[in-house]
Amino acid sequence: MIITTTPTIEGRPVRDYLGIVTGEVIVGANIFKDMFANIRDIVGGRAGAYESTLRDARLQAFAELEEEARRRGADAVIGIDIDYEVVGQGGSMLMVSVSGTAVKL
16 A cells, blocks of 8 residues: 555556545543653653654554555555644643545556
């Protein structure tokens, strides 16, 4: 499965457009990650626990998008858009959403 942010795939014309596909993941930040992130804010450095959580959420969202595209018989998903939002009371959760157009090449 080809997954790309571009609207076309060079040398591979789109034969059929199969519709928009999406993947969404919402993850909550836990108290320990928050505590260590606050320490990092004071002493400097990267918040590795948050980065790991964000990376995992993004990979899960892409897996959902790809699975939906496969169910529709797609060879590729073009025009991918990745979006990150803070949601929940006090911004306690992070949403990662990806969307694109499933196509048959």
